[in-house]
Amino acid sequence: MNISNTATMKWASALSLEIDSTAATAEVINEMKPKLGGKRPDALFLFLSSHHRSHCQAVLASILKQLGPGHLLGCSGESVIGDWHEAEQVPALALAGAVLPNVEMQPIRLADSKLPGPDCGPRLWEERVGVKASLNPHFILFADPFSIHVDDLLAGLDFAYPLGVKVGGLASGGHRPGQEALFLDNYVFHDGAVGLALSGDVRVETIVAQGCRPFGPVLAITKCESNILLELDHRPALEILGAIYRNAGARDQELMPAALHLGLAMDPFKPDPLGPGDFLIRAPIGLDARYGALIVAAHLHEGQAVQFHLRDPRAASEDILAVLRRYNAARLAGSKSDAVPPSPRGALLFSCVSRGRRLYGASDYDTHAFRAELGDVPLAGFFCNGEIGPVGGTTYLHGFTSCFSVFCNK
16 A cells, blocks of 8 residues: 655656557656656556557566556556547557655455455455545556456445446457456556555546437336336337437438437436436347337336437537536536636546547547647546446446546545
């Protein structure tokens, strides 16, 4: 466990596109030192593309020796993000560094076999994680997509640490078990999950852009069984969906077969109108024409408000701009004085491998949108096989999403 005693929270990020791993490592180290004002980082976050994965142990050793962080956390990714640039499917190495005053940090290593069962209490989670719930820690988590049940991990952490934010993603770029790399201090793992718990003088805020736009009216679930949606507003679900289709424009009708999703309102007490960030987006996975039912990749309950959504480049663009502006407006409105609150100190971005150039046709859309709205906040991250972030106070594993974690002083 490590507690920083420096005076000011400071973040920096660096990116190298060098093909040679030794040269790439030297470049980010040399960038990081002056950006942190010569201070020793309390935490480093390392993301490297698949091109550098075979040299990750040497990269790790050099960074630890030259920068001497209190802790290091990271993983491999198909593509990485640094200095507001999304380096997609090219050799790249990104590093974020943070000087964190009065912040307590605890490294976490979890294997699937060590996760407490669903009937276990919070105390066993505290023992396995190594952090007391009374500290109200926030968690940054990276996991191997092949070897751990991430949904169980997130549900357990929410149960044991209800006030903490959990953010992160699944390593990417590998195609079979054992190919992904997870970094924790001076160790490289190829399975399970790693993380860092932060508590003390740190606030972690999240911006989750799920890449969809509303399609049709807000409706109420009036009959369902587990993940089977039977009725909306007392009519068969497929009958309602058919009516929405007939009233849609030609472009939306064309998109529906491949781009249709269901948004589940997460706060039953939120007054209308519902907007970006109020829905958990989940994909339909089948239908049953006999009963007019839609099968959804989520647990449903009667009385829940829902709205169909469409996902496409335009929807993703509109969505990320809307959630960023909504976050910034809330940040400004929540200022404790008439003065404009200070900008966030740093940010990490966990974006789906299906976003970026694959979605928009050009790189850097999400990072440039973030920078335009929040300014020159140091930013790093990677493209994930699944993104971890909260919606409506509950943490989920997402797809097609960009999850920003924004770090501020309390």
